[in-house]
Amino acid sequence: MMGILIIIGIFLFIILYSNLKIAINFTRYHEDDVITMDFTALYGIFKYTTKIPFIDLVKGHNEIPALEVKTEVELGKNERHIGDNKSIVNIHEIENIIKKYKRLYIRYKTLITHIREKLIISNISWVTEFGTGDAAETAIITGVIWTIKPGLISLVCNRYNSLDIFVNVVPNYNIKTFETSIDCIFRIKLGHIINAGLKTLLVKIKDGVKNE
Template identity: 25%
Template structure:
């Protein structure tokens, strides 16, 4: 049984939107997460997410607002680091799972400009370097079964910052379960810590 995940991200000036669509059972089960707003809170340091959820073709759930301040973000990184230290050869487990993930669509278009020709040229060069680097990583760790469609349109007359990413991946759920079993098998230390970590991540997830 395959799980297909489609990630749609769009950034236009100060407006961001991210849509993640999960499909399985030949598309009969469809779960959508919509994050229509991602921004930095100006009143106090932190990142604010406003997200909605929808199962199959039912109406969307009420919008939920979640804010992460720098302390929470740093704490999440530390928890992830501690988790990695407790699993023997975690990088091997992850690489084996990622090798089973197929990328069937990858499109990334960008419109960028600073209003200055020289600075715009530098930004375009950095953009191409970033995009080729991401594609190289994807092709190294996953099965890239499609030709990436990449484009950058420079804007020399005015300041513009727009980008749109469409990515579609799929893998068999059995491989994800196998990776989870391997993590349990090679976990060193108290199993209660693992349960506590998973529980916290589930409570904080979308």
């Protein structure tokens, strides 16, 4: 019996102190935009990847502007492909989604705040290659981009614990081009998520008892 309890204790310790890693990458190469999100937990045992390689502005039902989104999903260390999905979301549906998430934020604000305080940005990288075809224009705009980028990065990093930050702008004086790649890795211990969830649940239960 004692041996079983020890094994359970070790297993719980491993879970609570393991990290959930969320890696987000946005890449724009020529006319292609790709968003990739990787979720890794339990020291790499669990891995879930979703890719959005295609987002386009189209005309939906009744000529209402809409976004056509293609999604690819992969699971496991070997990134086994498990499905594709293509959907069209019009402007009204986007508004409803935003309203829904606002309500969820208000409802679970305590949980979200607790997780945000424990969240660590272990790596953030933003590299841009830019060129207008004119060397003088490229030099000026490159300077402007260099001015804007650190400010945008600081807005994000000031709200989180940040470790490694890399920003670069590569001017291309020969051709007209715009390519950018943003990589961001978040880490949080599963124990913090479980703790925040339990606290939120207890608050909801107490509120329910008070309202009775």
